Amino acid sequence: MQLMVILDGSIVTVALPTIQSDLGFTTSQLAWVVNAYLLAFAGLLLLSGRLGDLIGSRKVFLVGLALFTIASVVAALAPSPEMLIAGRFLQGVGGALASAVILGMIVRLYPEPGEQAKAMALYSFIGAGGAAIGLISGGLITQSIGWEGVFWVNVPFGVVAFVVALKVLSPESGIGFRQGADILGAALVTGGLSLGVYAIVMIADPAVSGTRSALLGVVAALMIVAFLVRQAKAGTPLLPLRIFRNRQASAANAIVVTGFAAGFGFQFMLALYLQGVLGLDALSTGLAFLPAPAMIAVVSLFFAARLVARFGPRPILVIGFGALATGLVLLSRAPIDGDYFVDIMPILFLMGAGFGLALPTVVMTAMAGAAPEDQGAASGLNNTAQQAGGAIGLAVLATVAASATASSAEAGAGAIEALRDGYSLAFAIAAAFALLGVLIAIVFIRKPEEQPVEEEQIAELATAAA
Known part of the structure; x- marks a missing residue:
């Protein structure tokens, strides 16, 4: 399922310009192909993760997988922007249900420190591999059979994954609803997160006033505060506040937000830059991305755990995110008539290596210390941090890019120069x-x-893996 989610994200990114042309999306509407998914995904992750603890991860995973697959069919058949956005929203719901319990299932399936660390590294490797496959196949499919194919490709993956999950995952009952399901908490956090993501993505819509976005953000924040107060009193809390007592895990989730804000927004912007400024076609754009996920895969699978075992998580996170930041600064200086092999490709190798170090390290740190009965909630929290970061990054970067492009055009720059x-x-x-x-x-x-x-569980996991 994680491969499907990553594959879907990267494959859709490459197809965005073609989707815009074929279905008549405006520039502000186009972001909703991504935002509709993020809105549902981020809003439902905590609820989905806790549902896995209460009724069993297997049930939640299978329902989410089925819904994601069906929603992919809806998106592939979309004749209009509205239907495509609806399909993407449903994909987000299904993705949240399934993805929220994945990390928790890994912890339960691999309780030994060494096996668990290797599984976490493989989790990161699959993410990078899915991105690489998606970028290449997205360009190939879009160029050969059209953007609809990027959604159809999820269907066989979904069917196979569902059958395999039925055979591999053992039935489990969860801890049950004996002390209540915390319906009020579920409503508060789902509404607060969804409204918060909506407020963030509305920043990029020129038709929405800044005052309205700010008010939505305030309401969302109040709902989240009310949710946290509720969690302190609920008999069976949706998000046990004891999770936040682990300083390492809390800081790691904050780092996840910033890292995905940088990485997700960068991916969206670079796809548009490669096609709008450098003039690459869809297939060439997919191939152009390849160095980054390839480096993420190699570094995360073969080096990250060993380095964490030797030096601890802090220096690895500093080096990893430092490399990511350096690459982004260099990209900001790319010329309008740049050469991909000189101005872009070396930077993508650097950024891929940095993210390959940081991603498995921050995931291990975020999950370390969670009690068995809280692993679904901890997994949902980590995935929520990822999606919230992606939403923030996309909204902020899209708004900044649009504003700077408009200002540059007003100052007399040409169309391509203004885009750059x-x-x-x-x-x-x-x-x-x-x-x-x-x-x-x-x-x-x-x-x-x-x-x-x-x-010390973090270091123990990494040491055993190494």
Whole structure:
């Protein structure tokens, strides 16, 4: 399922310009092909993760997988922007149900530290592999049979994954609803997260006033605060607040937000830059992305765990996100008549290596210390941090790019030059997100000798994997 989600994200990115042309999306509408998915995904992850704890991860996973597959058919058959956006929203619901319990299932399936660390590295490797497959196949499919194919490809994956899951995953009952299901908490967090993501993505819509977006954000924040108060009192909380007592895990989830804000927004912007400024076609764009996920796959699978075992998580996170930030700064200086092999490809190798170090490290840190009965909630929290970061990054970078492009055009720049100016500023902002992750790691992630006994699990996992 994780392969499907990653594959879907990268494959759709490459197809965005063609989707815009064929279905008549405006520039502001086009972002909703991504935002509709994020809105549902981010809003439902915590609820989905806790449902896995209460009724069993297997049931939640299978329902989500089935819904994601059906929604892919809806998106592939879409004759209008509205139906495509609806299909993407349903994909987000299904993706949230299935993805929220994946990390928790990994922890339960591989309780031994060594096996668990290797599984986490493989999780990151599959993510990068899915991105690479999606980028290449997205370009090939879009160019040969049209954008509809990027959604049809999910169907056979979904069917096979469903059959395999039925055979491999053992039935489980979960901890049950004996003390209540916390319906009020579910409504507050789902409404708060969904409204918060909606407020963020509305920033990029010129038709929506800044005041309205701010008011929506305030309401969302109040709902989240009310949710946290509720969790302190609920008999069976949706998100047990004891999860946040682990400073390492809390800081790691904050770093996840900044990292995905940089990475997700960068991916969206670079696809448009490669096609709009450098003039690449869909297939060439997919191939152009390949160095980054290839490096993520190699570094995360073969080097990250060993380096964490030797040096601890903090220096690895600093180096990883530092490399990501450096690459984004270099991208912000890419010329309008740049050569891909000189100006883009080396940077993607650098960024891929950095993210390959940081991703499995931050995931292990975020999941370390979660009690068995809280692993679904911890998994849902980590995935929520990823999607919230992606939504923030996409909204901020899209807004910045559009504003800078308009200003450059008004100043007399040509169309392509104005686009380049907008994307350059967006890459610089993405670098700032990555640097914020570096700062959080320096301040809040402990050195190995500073770790209390219960937090040494991170180092133990990495040591066993190495």
